[in-house]
Amino acid sequence: MIAKTKKISNYKQLKKELPTTRYVDPEYVYINMDTQRCKTCGLWVQEGDYVKLGQIIGEREGGFFKQPVYSTVSGHVEKTVRKLDSSGKEVEFIKIRNDFKDTYDESITDRPESVIAKMTKEEIVEIVKEKALIGLGGAAFPTYIKLDTKEDIHTVVINAVECEPYLSSDYRLIMDHPEQVFKGLQYLMQASGAKQGVVAVKKTKKELVEILEREVERFKDLNIKIAKLADFYPQGWEIETFKGATGIKVPIGELPMKYGILGFNVSTCQSVFEAVKHNLPVVKRYVTVNGDAVNFPQSIRTRVGAQVKDLIRLSDGYKEGIDKVEVIIGGPMMGTSVETDDVVVTPTTTSVLIFENIDYDEEPCVRCGSCIYSCPVDIQPVSIMNAVKRNDKKAIEALEAKKCIECGLCAYVCTSKIHVTDYVRKGKKLIG
Amino acid sequence: MEIIQKSAPHLRKPNANVVRMMRDVVIALLPLVALAIYNHGLTAVWIMLAAILSMVGTEYVYYQISDLVNKEKFKLKNKNFTLYNYSVMVSGVIYGLTIPDATPIMIVIIGGVIAVLLVKLVFGGMGQNIFNVAAFGRAFIALSFGAAVGVANFVDSEVGATVLGALSASPFADITVNYSLMDMFTGIGLPGTIGETSAMLILVGGIYLALRKSFDVFVPLVYVGTVFVLSLAVMVRMDLDWWYPLTHILSGGLLFGAIYMATDPITIPVTRPGRVYFAFGLGVITFVIRLFGQYPEGVVFAILIMNMFVPAIDYPQWARSKFSVRSAIIFTAVVLLTIMAIWVGVTYVG
Numbered sequence: 096m097i098a099k100t101k102k103i104s105n106y107k108q109l110k111k112e113l114p115t116t117r118y119v120d121p122e123y124v125y126i127n128m129d130t131q132r133c134k135t136c137g138l139w140v141q142e143g144d145y146v147k148l149g150q151i152i153g154e155r156e157g158g159f160f161k162q163p164v165y166s167t168v169s170g171h172v173e174k175t176v177r178k179l180d181s182s183g184k185e186v187e188f189i190k191i192r193n194d195f196k197d198t199y200d201e202s203i204t205d206r207p208e209s210v211i212a213k214m215t216k217e218e219i220v221e222i223v224k225e226k227a228l229i230g231l232g233g234a235a236f237p238t239y240i241k242l243d244t245k246e247d248i249h250t251v252v253i254n255a256v257e258c259e260p261y262l263s264s265d266y267r268l269i270m271d272h273p274e275q276v277f278k279g280l281q282y283l284m285q286a287s288g289a290k291q292g293v294v295a296v297k298k299t300k301k302e303l304v305e306i307l308e309r310e311v312e313r314f315k316d317l318n319i320k321i322a323k324l325a326d327f328y329p330q331g332w333e334i335e336t337f338k339g340a341t342g343i344k345v346p347i348g349e350l351p352m353k354y355g356i357l358g359f360n361v362s363t364c365q366s367v368f369e370a371v372k373h374n375l376p377v378v379k380r381y382v383t384v385n386g387d388a389v390n391f392p393q394s395i396r397t398r399v400g401a402q403v404k405d406l407i408r409l410s411d412g413y414k415e416g417i418d419k420v421e422v423i424i425g426g427p428m429m430g431t432s433v434e435t436d437d438v439v440v441t442p443t444t445t446s447v448l449i450f451e452n453i454d455y456d457e458e459p460c461v462r463c464g465s466c467i468y469s470c471p472v473d474i475q476p477v478s479i480m481n482a483v484k485r486n487d488k489k490a491i492e493a494l495e496a497k498k499c500i501e502c503g504l505c506a507y508v509c510t511s512k513i514h515v516t517d518y519v520r521k522g523k524k525l526i527g
Numbered sequence: 528m529e530i531i532q533k534s535a536p537h538l539r540k541p542n543a544n545v546v547r548m549m550r551d552v553v554i555a556l557l558p559l560v561a562l563a564i565y566n567h568g569l570t571a572v573w574i575m576l577a578a579i580l581s582m583v584g585t586e587y588v589y590y591q592i593s594d595l596v597n598k599e600k601f602k603l604k605n606k607n608f609t610l611y612n613y614s615v616m617v618s619g620v621i622y623g624l625t626i627p628d629a630t631p632i633m634i635v636i637i638g639g640v641i642a643v644l645l646v647k648l649v650f651g652g653m654g655q656n657i658f659n660v661a662a663f664g665r666a667f668i669a670l671s672f673g674a675a676v677g678v679a680n681f682v683d684s685e686v687g688a689t690v691l692g693a694l695s696a697s698p699f700a701d702i703t704v705n706y707s708l709m710d711m712f713t714g715i716g717l718p719g720t721i722g723e724t725s726a727m728l729i730l731v732g733g734i735y736l737a738l739r740k741s742f743d744v745f746v747p748l749v750y751v752g753t754v755f756v757l758s759l760a761v762m763v764r765m766d767l768d769w770w771y772p773l774t775h776i777l778s779g780g781l782l783f784g785a786i787y788m789a790t791d792p793i794t795i796p797v798t799r800p801g802r803v804y805f806a807f808g809l810g811v812i813t814f815v816i817r818l819f820g821q822y823p824e825g826v827v828f829a830i831l832i833m834n835m836f837v838p839a840i841d842y843p844q845w846a847r848s849k850f851s852v853r854s855a856i857i858f859t860a861v862v863l864l865t866i867m868a869i870w871v872g873v874t875y876v877g
């Protein structure tokens with residue numbers, strides 16, 4: 096209790112090894128036009144148009160970049176609708192009726208290895224940009240911008256740590272396609288000029304380590320290492336992963352590129368493989384459906400644009416006899432809880448959790464200090480909370496609230512069951 | 528079925544709760560209560576009952592009345608009333624154990640009522656109090672009723688001379704002639720307050736709390752460590768033997784105060800460095816009061832004095848959650864200076 100907490104207890108008794116099913120063929124897919132990072136969008140097709148899998152149907156615009164929008168099925172375009180995306184925001188979606196033929200667009204062609212081997216950094220960056228690849232761990236930051244860095248990169252780190260507890264979509268991906276991950280890493284190293292590649296995993300996931308080590312043998316001529324990291328939260332937080340994988344401490348708020356490190360989520364890495372090898376955008380992904388209020392927890396390989404409620408139905412639906420549930424997109428510590436299950440799977444949807452709702456009785460803060468001991472960025476959540484209550488902006492600033500990575504540990508450990516993380520979020524907003 | 532929207536995190540640590548923490552303290556204190564009753568018989572029973580019931584009762588009545596005034600229905604779990612979470616119970620047990628056995632029951636009750644009312648309730652209930660409730664109660668009856676208790680010696684007003692009393696009368700005479708260190712450790716048959724005398728049982732409780740992580744083990748370690756180091760300095764300076772530092776540690780409620788009062792999270796700083804400064808301050812004040820002051824016992828006063836500095840230690844502009852190189856150097860310098868001051872100062876004692 097009054098000590099540093101680094102492990103998240105599995106008191107909900109969630110299953111860790113989940114079976115995988117395939118659900119790649121929803122009847123309709125919904126492709127989001129706006130995203131967290133792109134506020135405006137141009138649509139290039141009309142209602143009734145026929146589109147092919149991998150065809151460009153529009154273009155999103157972020158502040159400083161453009162991003163093509165791809166269809167993830169072949170079929171007919173229907174109306175645009177407004178729905179929730181995985182961050183819980185209502186945005187515009189274009190609805191496409193799947194014709195179940197998977198007719199590929201002409202642009203989707205394989206590149207032979209000999210061609211890829213000769214490609215320059217610029218060419219690979221161009222493909223990554225063209226295929227609208229983004230950070231699939233959840234950050235949704237355009238991958239090409241990262242890859243296009245001018246800094247001298249010595250190491251590419253692939254983050255397969257799966258930061259949050261009880262998620263297994265990345266796990267599934269590596270178990271099923273380790274060679275694609277390694278190929279992706281190879282292309283990333285080629286593009287960035289890095290001499291070294293590191294795949295970071297939790298050492299407790301023995302099967303993963305085994306598979307990856309076998310793969311290292313196959314890719315002998317590449318300098319790839321497996322970093323086996325201890326199992327604690329938030330080990331998947333970039334800075335912790337880099338520290339564990341390379342020994343380099345990147346100060347909070349600075350770009351890892353400055354320190355010669357380029358980090359990618361393992362799904363992102365695999366999407367780079369698909370893009371470079373097959374010229375494919377992200378059309379499918381693994382989504383973990385887990386929780387104590389769903390009948391059949393599992394990992395699902397699904398089409399981007401499918402609906403969360405269908406995934407839940409596929410998992411035999413909600414458990415009987417539970418009258419209040421939480422539907423969480425993302426992990427249990429940082430995921431977004433949504434008000435309805437009518438949500439669309441976007442490329443960054445790693446998981447759907449369905450928890451029985453528990454209302455906690457808050458008590459007055461006993462100043463035990465557990466939140467301070469557990470905070471990974473060494474700030475003082477309880478003092479920030481008190482400053483927020485006093486509306487004391489100077490104090491919030493002095494307490495460095497902006498360093499908070501919203502890992503949720505402070506609320507998780509709180510002896511008085513206070514939602515400390517929410518107060519820190521408020522504090523961050525106050526000094527905005 | 529209803530879908531509820533909440534903000535992350537969606538998991539909460541199962542065994543983190545106030546009731547567990549406070550209940551653990553009560554459990555850790557039970558052996559001491561048993562020993563008190565074994566040593567002092569019915570007297571101890573009455574004192575303990577008076578201490579606990581006066582504190583618990585005051586809180587109960589206070590919230591009954593305040594709910595009546597606010598036209599709310601009294602609920603055992605309303606947002607202020609904290610009886611169910613053992614916090615006032617903890618104060619009561621600790622308070623009771625610090626009381627000398629010759630104290631009239633009326634005084635025990637008055638001290639308990641005043642302490643809960645003045646220190647806890649008027650500040651806004653649990654979590655808001657600045658002073659340690661039990662320490663305040665103990666100091667209050669010592670200062671107000673020292674004479675009424677009928678013993679000339681104010682603070683350690685118990686039957687017979689205590690170890691520290693003897694030490695205060697003739698600071699550097701070997702007291703192990705009268706009290707063996709082993710007796711001090713087990714606390715059986717030793718004069719003193721009803722519950723503070725057994726170092727052994729206090730330590731057992733402390734180890735239990737440490738294993739359950741229900742208190743911050745740094746505080747008692749630094750506190751006792753400070754007293755030990757300072758008395759060690761005196762030992763070397765005055766050419767004494769090992770009995771001197773050991774007596775300081777084993778007697779006079781130091782261990783009790785360090786483990787049960789100085790760790791009450793509500794009245795101590797929240798950061799690890801803050802807690803180290805706080806505990807160091809406690810050690811220094813306790814030792815200085817013992818050495819130079821007229822009171823042989825300094826623990827409760829040290830705690831109350833340091834309680835006042837908590838807001839300053841926690842001040843957002845400088846409180847940090849980890850030691851920086853700079854703060855570590857400054858702190859080390861302060862520690863060395865303190866030792867030097869004691870080294871020089873001790874020659875003026877007596």
Ligand code: SF4
Pocket residue numbers: 466469470471472473474476498499500501502503504505506515516519
């Ligand atoms: S949510 Fe922010 S303040 Fe709370 S523990 Fe995590 S980083 Fe620290």
Ligand code: SF4
Pocket residue numbers: 459460461462463464465466467476477505508509510511512513515797
């Ligand atoms: S906010 Fe919670 S965890 Fe932090 S000090 Fe207060 S009671 Fe402890």
